[in-house]
Amino acid sequence: xxxxxxxxxxxxxxxxxxxxxxxxxxxxxxxxxxxxxxxxxxxxxxxxxxxxxxxxxxxxxxxxxxxxxxxxxxxxxxxxxxxxxxxxxxxxxxxxxxxxxxxxxxxxxxxxxxxxxxxxxx
Numbered sequence: 145x146x147x148x149x150x151x152x153x154x155x156x157x158x159x160x161x162x163x164x165x166x167x168x169x170x171x172x173x174x175x176x177x178x179x180x181x182x183x184x185x186x187x188x189x190x191x192x193x194x195x196x197x198x199x200x201x202x203x204x205x206x207x208x209x210x211x212x213x214x215x216x217x218x219x220x221x222x223x224x225x226x227x228x229x230x231x232x233x234x235x236x237x238x239x240x241x242x243x244x245x246x247x248x249x250x251x252x253x254x255x256x257x258x259x260x261x262x263x264x265x266x
Contacts, residue, residue, distance in 0.1 A: 164209050167202045169194045171239055174228065177212060178236055182225045211235065 153159045165171065169191055176190045184203070188196050203226065206212045211232040217223040228236075246253070 164211070167205065169199055170202050170206060171242075173199065173202055173206065174211065174232060174235055175239055177226050177228055177232075182227060184224055184226075187226070206232070 152163060154163065172191050172194075173187060176187055181187055181190050184200070187203070188194075188199055191199060203212070203214070207214045207226075210229055213227045213229055215225045215227070217225075
């Protein structure tokens with residue numbers, strides 16, 4: 145198990161938010177589930193650049209933090225579906241505002257991430 149080198153800093157809401165959302169693919173997972181993609185294989189296809197192991201780890205963390213629900217169906221072929229909790233739904237407006245900020249400032253910010261004419265993407 146991973147042992148933290150630095151203690152958690154949760155004395156303000158922003159630090160708490162950052163601790164919960166820490167992980168490259170968590171916002172993509174939340175948005176994908178919000179958009180109706182709720183099966184693990186669909187999520188892995190949607191976010192193909194991320195490893196299956198990392199996405200599964202992020203999904204488990206989001207479940208443990210109460211952001212998403214995991215429903216396992218009791219049937220012969222295992223079926224799992226994810227959905228946003230009411231707490232998770234409260235993140236959608238935050239993600240929308242952040243996305244608008246990025247689009248508004250794209251002209252200024254995008255050149256900072258271009259290496260020899262190729263965008264690194266996210």
